[in-house]
Every structure is written in C-alpha cells, then in structure tokens.
Amino acid sequence: MTATRRAILAGGTGLGVAALGAVGLSRFLGTSARDADAQAVLFDPDQPVLGNPQGDVTVAEFFDYQCPFCKRGHDDLMAEIAADGNVRLIMKDWPILGATSVLAAQMVLGADRYADAQAALMATPGRLTEDDLRRTLGAAGFDPQALLAAYGRDRARWDGLIGRNAQHAAGLGLQGTPAFIVGRTTHAGALDRAALRGAIATARRAA
Template sequence: MMNRRGILKAVAAGSAIAALPVPTLAQSFPTVEEVLFDPAIPVIGNPDGDITVAEYFDYQCPFCKRGHKELMEIVRADGNVRLVMKDWPIFGAVSVHASSLVLASGESYEKALNALMATPGRLGKEEVDSVLSESGLDPSGLLAAFKSDQARIDGILARNMDQANAFGFGGTPAFIIGIRIYHGAMDRKALEAAIATARES
C-alpha cells in the first residue's frame, strides 16, 4: 500500500504516469469487485441499485465540476443507480487535502462532496476549508477525523490511483458504468445512454 508521501509523489508525476501505455505499468488489472464495490468508499444513490457508476474525479477538475450536478440529478431521478465517487487527486496537494477531508466526513460525505464540486475553477487549501465551513462543516474537526482514519483514506487514494493507471486514464473525469470504461466528460444524454446500455448487458 502506498504511503501518503508516495501518494503525493505520484500526484506530482500524475500526468506522466497516466500517459504511459498500460503494459508499461506492470500491475495487475483491477477486478469489477475492487473497482465498483470497495467497502471503504461511501455509496451515493441506491446502495442496492442494479447499476453502478464509478467516476474517477478531482475536486479541481473543471470538467468534473461542470458535470457533477447533472450526474447527481440522473442518479436521483433513476432511483436504481449506485454512484461511487473515486477520488483521483491528480492536481496536487490541495486536491489530496480536499479528498482527505471529504472522505473523513462520515455521514456528511455527500454534503461535503457537493459543496466542493459546486466551486468554480482551481482551489487553494484555505478555499477548501472555507467552502466546507460555509456548508456547515468544521474543517479542523474533519482534519482530526482524517488523522484518526488515515490508513483507510490513504488506502482509498492509493487503490484509486492504481486502478486509474491500470485503465490507462489520461485524466479526469473518467467513468466505469456497469463494466464499460468511458474516458472523458459525459453529458446527460451520454450518461443516460451508458446506464441503459449497462442494463441491457
């Protein structure tokens, strides 16, 4: 398992790693169970849904943020989708900080996630803390919660990074819908079609 220093080093080299051809990565291909049913990652939507959507994302990715509200609307309207947000903090230490606090937020996970995904553009550490505070959360309390749960959270980030590299993702967002891989941003029509295709498979 990659330690936190290793994660930060990998983040710094993220674009170069992701650009490598898959065979160069010399790692095993992740299983459907590992990708879609990681018990350490919270589930949004219907935990017993018939289709799982997994999004590899970064809190500083403008394309991730642009599509997030629509994705959430689709999950709510469908009623039978499991949504698993796969933190892949490739934009540096601030992204790691944001992921760490949100993953430590427990029952407030969805609230924290949505608050940061609603922000425009790039973020600084102070902005992350301010946005969470404005949404009614305590950043210092979340940091303390992260420190007490660091092994689980660092494990999530390491597994997500390994999976994204194994799939050859060139950046965020990227999706697994059912058992199909989708590179890049997806609008409402594309997401709904992908979910329908997964149900037909």
C-alpha cells in the same frame, strides 16, 4: 514525498480527455482475473457509496476537486442518479492536480456527511486554495480542522483508498479526469446527462 503521494502521482497527471472513448472494462483487466479486479475497482469496501447502494448498475467517476469538467457535469450526474433511482454511484477520488486536491479529498473523506461535503466542493469554480476549501466547507456547516482530525484518525483506511484509486486509474490507462465506468464500460472524458442515461441503459441490457 509520502508513499501515498507517489502512488497518486503514478496514477496520472494533468487534466484532459483521454483517447480511450468507451471501452470494455475487461479490456484493461487480466482476462483470468477480470471479475476479481472489477470487484476491486467497483466494490472497494472503504469507498463511500451514493445513490442507491443496492442499485442494479454501478456508475464510478474518477474525479478531482479542482477539475472544472468534473464540476461542470456534477449537477447533471447527481440529477440523473436521483431521477433513475436504481443506480449505485461511487466517486473515486483521484487527486492529480496538486496538493490542494489531496487536501480536499482528505477533508471530504473525513466528513460524517460525505455527500454534503462533496457537493459543497463540487459547486466551487476551477482551481482552489486551502483557504477556499476551509471557507467553502465552513459555510456548509463543517469544521475544517475537525474534518482533518477525523481523516487522521482513520488515515490508513483513507490513504489506502486513495492509493488504490490511483492504481485502478493506471490499470485502466486513464489519462485525466473525469473518467467514468458505467457497468463494465469505461468512458474517458465528460458525459452529459443524455450520454450518461444512454450508458446506464446499455449497461442494464448487458447485465
């Protein structure tokens, strides 16, 4: 087992909704270092950014490509981000549901069209096999072997990102996917579109 895989597993296991509800991000971060720690969670320089990179609110989702609740809510998430137009979205890969989840994260991070590769896998149902990944990404216009080769060429960067995501999830006390940070508030479990819109509005008022 690699050090990265141990770090991923240390971040949490299983699928479900934690009992945290909506809580302040700073509650789980050391008071004296909370600004620096929040910067690390929300503004990791290696993290791909969706939505509006200059948005006035950041939404972060800890997700897994095999999490059915993540997939069920993904269309609403993307629709609300597009409709708002001023939200910076980051999808924090937290592959806790097995080796296929890790492989999916690697393939998508290796894509030059990250958003398209991610959308293709998020549109799949439930659990996946390696063949499912290859077939789905191939149908979306990607060469799966090329994706893995690209990931491998920048492995230190991407392995580091996935490992840090796991550390962030552990530091926040997350128990499963999905989990969101909207502004500086953590929401454990799924958010429907109305709840997400409300959370974004609350974050704007608090800014």
